Every structure is written in C-alpha cells, then in structure tokens.
Amino acid sequence: MLFTKIFVNLGIFQFLTFLRRGIFYTFMVNYLYMLMHTVTSTAALGTFDMIASALGQNLLWGRICDRFKVRTKLIIIGESIAGFTYIIVFFTHRFLIDAGRSFDAGLTIIFGLAVLEFFWSMSDVGWAVLLTDITTPSSRGKVVGSLNFIASLGRLVGIIMAGFLYAGGEGFRNGTIFWTVTALLFIGAAIMAFVSKSIGRGGLKLIEEQPTVKGRVEEKILGENEKAYKWFLASLIVIILGAASINQIFFLFIKLQDGLNASDQEMSLIIGAWTVGGMIASAISGRLADKIGREKVMLFGLILAVVTPTLYGLAVNVPLMAFIYGLNGVAFWSIQTVGFALAGDLTPEHRRGRLLSRYNAVIALSWGPAGILLGGPFADVQTKILGIREHAAFINAFYLSSAIVSAGTIIFAIKFLKPKRVNLK
Secondary structure, rough: OHHHHHHHHHHHHHHHHHHHHHHHOOOOOHHHHHHHOHHHHHHHHHHHHHHHHHHHHHHHHHHHHHOOOOOOOHHHHHHHHHHHHHHHHHHHHHHHHHHHOOOHHHHHHHHHHHHHHHHHHHHHHHHEEEHHHHHOOOOOOOOOHHHHHHHHHHHHHHHHHHHHOOOHHHHHHHHHHHHHHHHHHHHHHHHHHHHHHHHHOOOOOOOOOOOOOHHHHHHHHHHHHHHHHHHHHHHHHHHHHHHHHOHHHHHHHOOOOOOOOHHHHHHHHHHHHHHHHHHHHHHHHHHHHHHHHHHHHHHHHHHHHHHHHHHHHHOOOOHHHHHHHHHHHHHHHOOOOOHHHHHHHHHOHHHHHHHHHHHHHHHHHHHHHHHHHHHHHHHHHHHHHHHHHHHHHHHHHHHHHHHHHHHHHHHHHHHHHOOOOOOOO
C-alpha cells in the first residue's frame, strides 16, 4: 500500500517533469536558430548543459547521495533552484532582445541554463538512485517502463501545448513558456516533499548499505560487473553520440521549404508521434526485459535506431514522417528503459549514486554535444563550404548517424553481451 502511494506520487512528478520538457524544449532549437542563425550554435545549448550536469553529478551530487543517503531532498532542492533560475534567464534574455542584441540573448539562454543544470543535476541523481533503491531486479524493468510511459504521456501533452504556446517565438519572448515551466517546477518540488514525508511516516527506509564484498567470490563478481558496466557505458557513449547527432538537424529538416515545410502544428504532430512510439515502447519493453532478458530487448531497440534515420529522407508527407519518427521513438525509449534497468542491476548500493551519475552523464550526451561535435559541423561544412543544399546535407547527416549507432551496437554485442554477470539487488 505504501509503495503504491509512493509510486502514484512518483508518477505525477514524472508526468509534470516531461510535460515541462515538452513545453520548453520542443521549439527551443528553432528559437535559438532564429536568434543565432547557425546549427552549431543551437547545439551549444545541450552541450554546455550536459557538461554542467556531468560535472555536478560526478563531482558533488553522486558522492553526497551515497554518503548522506539523501534522495528526495536532492530532488526538492534541485527543482526549486531550477525554478528561480528560469526567471532570471528570462528577464536577462528579454532585456538583450529589447536592446537589439539577439545573438547575445541566445548566448544568455545557453549559458544561463548551463549554470542552472549544474545545480539541477542533483535532482537527476536523487531520482535515479531513489528509483533503483525501491525496486528489485525482477521488477525494475516493469516499474521503470511504467514511469517512462507516464513520462511519454506528459511529454506528448507538453508538445501539443508547445505547438500553441510557441507562436513563432513569442512564447519565449513574452515569457509565457518560461512562467509555465517555472510553475510546474515548483509543483514538482512540492510533490516530492510529500513523497519524502510518506517514506518517513511509513517506515520505508532506503537501504543502509553494509559492506557487500565479504570474500574472493564476491570480489570477483563485483569486479566482473564493474568491467561489464564500463563496456556498457562505452558502447552507450557511441550509440548516444550517433543517435543524438541529428536531434537538432531533424527539427530544422522538417521545416525546410524544399522538404516537408511543416507548420508549427505539423511539427508538433511529428514530434508527438515520436512520443507515442515511446509510450508504446515504455509500456512493453520493461516487462519484456524482465521476462525474456534485458539484452534481447536492448538489441531490438538498437537495430531500430540504426534503421530509422536512413528513412527520414524518403518521407514525402507529414503522416509518413510521423510514422517513421514514431518508430525512432520506440527505439530510443526501449534503449533508455532497458538501459536504466541494466545500470541498476550492475551497480552495488554503496556506490549507486556515483555510478548512476556516470550513466546519467552518458544519457545527457543526447542533449547537444553530439550535435555540436558531429551533426552541426557536418551539416554546416556541407552547406556553407561545399555549397550543398540543406535538404541533401541533412540527409547525409542522417546516414552518418546510422553508421555511428551501428558501431556502438557492435561494441555492445562483442564486449558486453559475452561476459557473464550477476545482478546486484
């Protein structure tokens, strides 16, 4: 009964989190491109966010989480700081726009949100460790999949709202989007405060880790799992870099006049299809992973992630593009759901904060570094130096993405699947 109550509150928090992300980030790339006029510059948003998040989680928050056994407190503090920082970023960027300094306004968003992310990342650590602590290997896939389904639903609603709130950039300029996401952050912090009280009153205590290693057998198991975890993260780095290198490019691709020339509402439909695919994958992949094995479901998602980018250039209308992008959503959310379960299986409780911080840092590569290191420059070189049309240049970037994901999949299959591992509770 207590777990059900906690799960409901976690589900509401997850819904609000991805509702906020859908509202804020669906058109952020387009807005930054409007202000700064280069693909590489727009990718800098996620790049600096990722760097700040990785530094915060691995240098501070993961260690604090392990040492003081704080989970919900990190989430509450992180969400609250993010809410206040959004307000500061909005007013600063609006001042620069009114002064006619659009490029500087874009930089303010990029660097302002990076500072925000350093502190906000404590919420990511708290969430990952809390979720892993209250689940077991036999149920982890199902629980994570259920929460990811709720997350996908929240993101879908957020994307639909963004289609109306964006209004050609006015939603950011006049602050409507900033104020909306700020309110959602404070509501989320309040919900996690209730979760913290429920855990305390109900007697559900996060596991106080005792020394797990008590002999050579256990030492060998932990050593093998740690080696497998390193290879898992290494393969995931390549996969995420490849898959995410075209995130920003895709949003620009579907708006091209010599392509689909999608309206804001049609863009929301296409992105929404990705989320619907993710909802289906989240509901099914976690349960399948618990029943038939994490590795099989993970490989299915990886193969789909290799194939779908090669099909983007073949879409001749919005419904077909929505279908193909929906399949890509199935791939991404299958990988994310099963990947988190795998990470939880391999991390011992006494080091969970630090090790899951590394996993979060790898997943965060999808925010922008792949775009600024690979996709953005690859597209800009073709269009600005070689004189290739944007439509053709973006399609070439999609092919590059598939090739990189294929390389990561090979690493995963060869270096991670072969060694035998033992799941850790």
